[in-house]
Amino acid sequence: MKPFEEMEEAEANAKKAEAEAAANAKKAQDEATAAVKKVWDFDNGTLAKGATREAYDAATNKVNAVTDEALKTSLNEALAAAEDALTQAEQTAAENEAKQQAVAQASIEQKNALNKAKSYLDYTAFSYSGLVEQLEYEGFSNESSTFAVDNCGADWNEQAAKKAKSYLDFSSFSRDGLIEQLEYEGFTAEQAEYGATAVGY
Known part of the structure; x- marks a missing residue:
């Protein structure tokens, strides 16, 4: 293979690798955003309907794979708000369960x-x-x-x-x-x- 052909192939491979990396990064961003939306309602600024601790953990893992720092920061802020809301919901559920048990044994x-x-x-x-x-x-x-x-x-x-x-x-x-x-x-x-x-x- 001639030198210039080798250069063209190397350049083509580099571009291909760059395109694949960009596609993987975009996929990671889309998956992370979708995962966060399962626990946080961006439109209303509230916990998403049906949000669970498992979904929160899954979203956290997805966000960790994001390379776009601006998006990562935004998603982490949403996760922090979701974590606070989840904790509050869990505490409320635990309190309600305790009350129900207390009433049952009253x-x-x-x-x-x-x-x-x-x-x-x-x-x-x-x-x-x-x-x-x-x-x-x-x-x-x-x-x-x-x-x-x-x-x-x-x-x-x-x-x-x-x-x-x-x-x-x-x-x-x-x-x-x-x-x-x-x-x-x-x-x-x-x-x-x-x-x-x-x-x-």
């Missing part, structure tokens, strides 16, 4: 206190401490009342908002006055402020 009085707590919340709003006090007023022990309120599933910010609305339905309050009234009802300062903000203050 005494008759605790179960009745829980049913009573839920029935109260069906027609009016309570703070955490206010509901405990109401159950104790009904004759339940502090232990059973606390158990019921811990396991009733109430969102205390939402309860503060409902209570704030009920106050404004029959009377007028300044923002500070409404917050003070909510705190008097047993809501924390943060919950009271949330309630006032929720009704437009």
Whole structure:
């Protein structure tokens, strides 16, 4: 083979290798992006529906193979957000399971206190401490009342908002006055402020 032919072949092989490397890099980027989308919803900035720890681990491995540093950084940021959200979801699931087990093993009085707590919340709003006090007023022990309120599933910010609305339905309050009234009802300062903000203050 003549020297110039050898040079052309070497150049062709180099270009072929370069093209294959680029194709492999693009494939790795596409696979990594697709894998991350299985755990992180880029459009909504939330955990993807059906995301699992296994899918997160798989995505992490795919991202490690990416050579484009800008894309890798972006995907790793999404993975970090997904990891935080997954951890929170796992903690919530564990807490819910623990609550379900606690309710399943509860005494008759605790179960009745829980049913009573839920029935109260069906027609009016309570703070955490206010509901405990109401159950104790009904004759339940502090232990059973606390158990019921811990396991009733109430969102205390939402309860503060409902209570704030009920106050404004029959009377007028300044923002500070409404917050003070909510705190008097047993809501924390943060919950009271949330309630006032929720009704437009």
